[in-house]
């Protein structure tokens with residue numbers, strides 16, 4: 325029920341459109357003034373009347389529909405009080421009709437490409453990858469829920485001279501048994517060793533280039549070695565994706581575009597966009613206040629940007645996207661500005677639909693920023709395991725008899741990590757703390773999961789197994805606490821829309837925290853299971869609707885909601 329719309333339909337002001345009235349309807353800051361208000365000073369100019377006189381006049385002329393109980397004119401405001409019984413009934417009936425698992429919206433025919441996680445082969449999956457993975461994975465679910473066709477793309481970093489070096493290091497010092505046992509860590513060490521040795525023996529660099537050339541030329545044996553490294557990396561990372569509930573529709577990485585860049589380069593050249601700079605080929609972007617975009621190195625090798633240009637074109641041709649999102653750290657801001665600008669210069673009108681969705685940095689509480697180069701990497705799998713261990717300890721203390729303890733600890737521990745990545749605005753740098761993330765009464769996933777489990781236990785106590793309204797006395801839901809909860813429940817879809825529009829899963833996180841707090845206020849002040857069947861039934865229905873919203877909201881944030889904790 326859109327009450328703003330309803331109010332804009334019943335209020336008529338000469339010379340002011342329904343849309344203007346709709347836009348002006350607000351929520352009064354003070355609860356005693358009702359649920360909605362119309363600030364009349366906004367129309368003073370048009371009507372050449374003081375606000376109080378306008379409000380007085382409107383109060384006399386407005387015809388109230390059954391949904392609205394009363395209207396008052398107070399200090400230039402027209403204040404509306406809803407018929408709360410009706411509001412509670414409509415709100416909860418609508419919420420209950422959605423059931424326990426919300427269906428996605430009907431397909432809207434629009435496709436959104438999402439490039440996220442996009443890991444580099446033979447590099448460890450560290451906590452720095454958490455944000456792109458969690459934000460991208462959540463947006464993937466959000467767009468899917470809203471009826472878009474979401475295409476998840478892991479744009480693997482699987483091309484570059486470093487892989488020639490890695491093969492060279494492997495040929496010299498590689499130990500298959502060790503690589504099989506320690507995976508990416510062993511590969512990483514080989515790579516580090518290569519650099520150390522190359523300092524002493526510069527000929528190694530030449531060897532690295534030699535092997536990369538072999539990969540480029542498709543030499544069977546070398547490619548096979550490299551493919552094995554790739555498989556190894558993906559095998560490790562897939563385990564983490566599984567724990568996080570992350571999915572991809574495509575793993576087309578940088579190497580996938582090897583044979584797709586020439587047309588782009590030719591077109592740039594034909595359109596006179598390619599200029600020479602110190603032997604390299606670039607697109608000059610000086611007119612847009614940006615440094616030139618590098619397309620070809622002196623030796624003719626392609627670059628990161630060349631691959632992204634080909635990738636953007638490929639995504640456009642393959643998926644016909646409505647939006648193409650790149651969930652990548654803000655450090656790559658310039659890169660994406662350049663790539664999108666070059667596309668624009670090539671005459672791609674869809675360049676405007678390519679969006680960089682940037683985010684800040686992650687660091688550990690009390691620790692330095694996490695970088696691969698300095699070697700002080702904190703692996704995401706270790707962070708997840710630590711969180712799960714800690715969660716298990718907490719659960720043991722709180723609920724020693726819990727049946728599926730391992731499963732719950734996994735959901736709580738992993739959920740805590742993911743939520744900490746999704747609870748603040750993307751662009752903020754994030755300082756991660758286990759204790760804060762795992763707190764059961766902070767702004768955390770465990771708090772939401774706990775509230776969900778509390779709902780489950782209340783429902784169980786009340787013997788309610790479904791989410792149907794039956795034998796409900798709606799009038800018991802007219803107190804402020806209940807009305808607040810019902811108002812929030814019905815905001816779910818609007819919040820998800822806003823999250824999609826701004827590419828901010830944290831809108832959903834904050835909303836769920838509000839809802840949980842609101843429900844907990846209700847729960848402290850009202851007995852749910854009482855002697856009166858119709859009262860109990862009303863409050864149980866409200867509880868089951870809250871439970872459904874928390875569960876489905878958490879799902880959009882990649883977080884599981886156990887029934888017991």
Ligand code: ARG
Pocket residue numbers: 439442443444479480481632635650652
């Ligand atoms: N692999 C890159 C990195 O780790 C991120 C790739 C992002 N996606 C893209 N299309 N450029 O920095």
